[in-house]
Amino acid sequence: MGRPANPPSRRVLFLGGARSGKSAAAEARAHAVAGPGGSVTYLAPATARPDDPEWTARIAAHRARRPATWRTVEDADPIPTLRAGGVVLVDCLSLWLARVLEASAPAVEQRCTELVAAWAAAPGYVIAVSSEVGMGVVPATAAGRRFRDELGRLNAAVAAASDEVALVVAGRLLPLVAP
Numbered sequence: 001m002g003r004p005a006n007p008p009s010r011r012v013l014f015l016g017g018a019r020s021g022k023s024a025a026a027e028a029r030a031h032a033v034a035g036p037g038g039s040v041t042y043l044a045p046a047t048a049r050p051d052d053p054e055w056t057a058r059i060a061a062h063r064a065r066r067p068a069t070w071r072t073v074e075d076a077d078p079i080p081t082l083r084a085g086g087v088v089l090v091d092c093l094s095l096w097l098a099r100v101l102e103a104s105a106p107a108v109e110q111r112c113t114e115l116v117a118a119w120a121a122a123p124g125y126v127i128a129v130s131s132e133v134g135m136g137v138v139p140a141t142a143a144g145r146r147f148r149d150e151l152g153r154l155n156a157a158v159a160a161a162s163d164e165v166a167l168v169v170a171g172r173l174l175p176l177v178a179p
Helices: 022-034 053-064 079-084 093-121 142-160
Strands: 010-016 041-044 071-074 087-091 125-131 164-169 172-176
Touching: 010 022, 010 142, 022 087, 022 125, 022 164, 041 079, 079 087, 079 093, 093 125, 093 142, 125 142
Parallel strands: 010 125, 010 164, 041 071, 041 087, 087 125
Antiparallel strands: 164 172
16 A cells, blocks of 8 residues: 555654764654655755755765665755645754844744744645754853753754644653653
């Protein structure tokens, strides 16, 4: 029995720390929803940095593990892709926010509000990955603390508009339930 051409709308958020397995969990979910050979739009807000070979290697590793049937969109603005429907995987919101903070610091709240609205209204099965950075050391710089605080607010808003949220720790999914 095949999968439906358009899976029902659903919003799923995977949170976790560095190297926790959150991207792998999100990719596994996208593959399960789309089915073997199914179509997934993988939105990557991060861009290559020619002066940073380690970053380039990270991006290459992410690209290499995606099935050939998946379409990759490398774009700083996930909103049009979320509105397009289908199975969409955004990896990751923390990289998107970092770019927003770099480009338009005064408009951060507006951009986050627009993203959450697009997430909530997405017509397809959407999956997002985001870093959970509020559980560790307090950043030493004002910019680091601002990023941590803004990401915490964004994660909470996206989680509130999600059907399912999971924290990934050491490769293990911990479902989070609303209070």
